[in-house]
Amino acid sequence: MVSFLPYSPNSKVRCPQCGKPKRLTLFINLNTGEIYPPEFGVCDRIQACGYNKRPDKKSQLEQVKLIPKPPKPIDYLDIVEVEKRMSNNAKNHFFEFLKNLIGKEGMAKVREQYKLGTSLIHPGFVTFPQIDTEGRLRQIQEVLYNPKTGERNKKKGSQRWGFEKWKYPNLNLEMTYFGSHLITGNDKPIAIVESAKTAIIASHFIPSYNWVASISLGMLSNERCKSLKGRNVVLFPDLGAEPIWKKKAKYIKGMTSIKVSDYLNKNSKKYNLNNGDDLADLILKQ
Template identity: 30%
Template sequence: MSEHRFILQPYRGVGSRHTCPVCHKKRCFSRYIDTEKQFTFPDDVGRCDHEQSCGYHLTPKEYFERNPQDKPKHSDWSARRATPTEPPNPASYIAAETVAQTLHGYDRNNLFLFLKSKFGSDDAERMMREYCVGTSKHWPGACVFWQTDINGRVRTGKVMLYDAGSGKRVKEPFNHVSWAHSLMKLPGYNLRQCFFGEHLLPMNRGKPVALVESEKTALIASWYLPEYVWLATGGKSGCLNADALRVLRGRQVILYPDLGATKQWRQKLPLMKSLGIEATIFNFMDDVADDTDKSAGYDIADYLLQIEPDQAVLQSMIRKYPMLQKFIDDLQLELVSVERYDPTTETLLSTSNNLNNEK
């Protein structure tokens, strides 16, 4: 009998190696298996072979610490452990000074340039600073999504490269994803990820929370639908575990999974309920998406970007002031342009030119 019940899946050809849930590189991820074939781990429990550039490793021990309800209750579970369970090591943090040094140089940041082309320079910079997105020198044009927790401490930063024109991730000749703590070669670093945008929760206590997979999607959706606090899990599995989800206790949460991930995210609803989170899932996209959208793995940002910004501002105002729609209908008004909507004062600037009366 093996000394360890849970082991990394032995190599049995390319079919036994999978895509890493963090760096998204193919055929480099080894999953943990139960030698007694009584328990199946989620797909993100395993180790990435790219220890320097990625370093992702979620062990069975860490998984059961975060999800105690899944812990096997067999009598031999405790007997086969070599040592007593130790409390999890505290998270490591990156200095605020290091983060601050990246919050500039947006003119050479491809993600900023894309957001600027869609929403204008002022709103693009506001979103970057609000969500604590920096500029990285690791690749020309790269950005860094700093993961700042609810207490304002930075857990890590995901370094990514986007195309400034399309806003899509650059995947050729390789998938440009790395981690700040790995690039900085910080010794003994203990990574415990948190939601991207988590630091916005304390200042938005009255707003419901919307969860998406991609950091870029959280930024874009926050512009179109500012009545939510938009957070990103950082991947299909990402922060959907008990350890990370506890910051959402007592909040209303809507899950917006990417196309193809709805079933996996729906399985997290019982866990969220057990943590005191009132969660629902938005599956409208799965119902209306065509095969092309599904194969591309579209998310809500891909659909929101199809809405003209002026129209999005008007719809936001109508949601807040429903009588505005009746006013527009009765007077047969047509939207011409919206120069800027200020959500803090709830006013449109240059309102005299915003609506054109067709009568």
């Protein structure tokens, strides 16, 4: 029986038609475990490329080019890493900014909800733990902000990972949306923004949603949204990124509903927003 090669990191290969790397899903013969050569496959880029070639009974299996390794299980980090950072009372630029914005009580609340902390090695950096819907720690993002404006520090290295790949090469970490742990136990709709800062600010001013952050555009995918299955989801792209997010939203399956908000666009003139501004920028101006 012929089937798609199940997804794992590096399971996708270069598409023979459009030439884009890591976009072609291969076929596997489930009876023998052999993988069909990359002449056969389906390209991710359904609209831009559309390559789709299934092997038939006659397709000879060439030398097996890829030996399917059992996927390495995901490693989870000890939750004590979150506690250590939460109880670190060193200077934290983001907290200074946040306290001015939403007050002491507001800040205490979001700190507890999102388990925010202070970096143990990078002075002034806030820590954004990525805890999944099962309460498991996946990674910790550490970021330096300007304490007055709340803008991300522009210098190189102002964004770090608590567990860098080069430092922990044997850990098989897989990121999740920041704030994922907050979606369990309630049926509030889920709002996805790009940055952790925006999710935190929005959660204070618009508490009727579960606010989660994709952290990067690449993270916005069907694969990463699997833990949100069966929920109502609204995407809040940064100003100018709507077309990309709308395209991506089409590939996200299994949600009760998925919408791309045009709230930012609608208000962009009134509040004098620029390309790249996000919901937090709009909230700050309101």
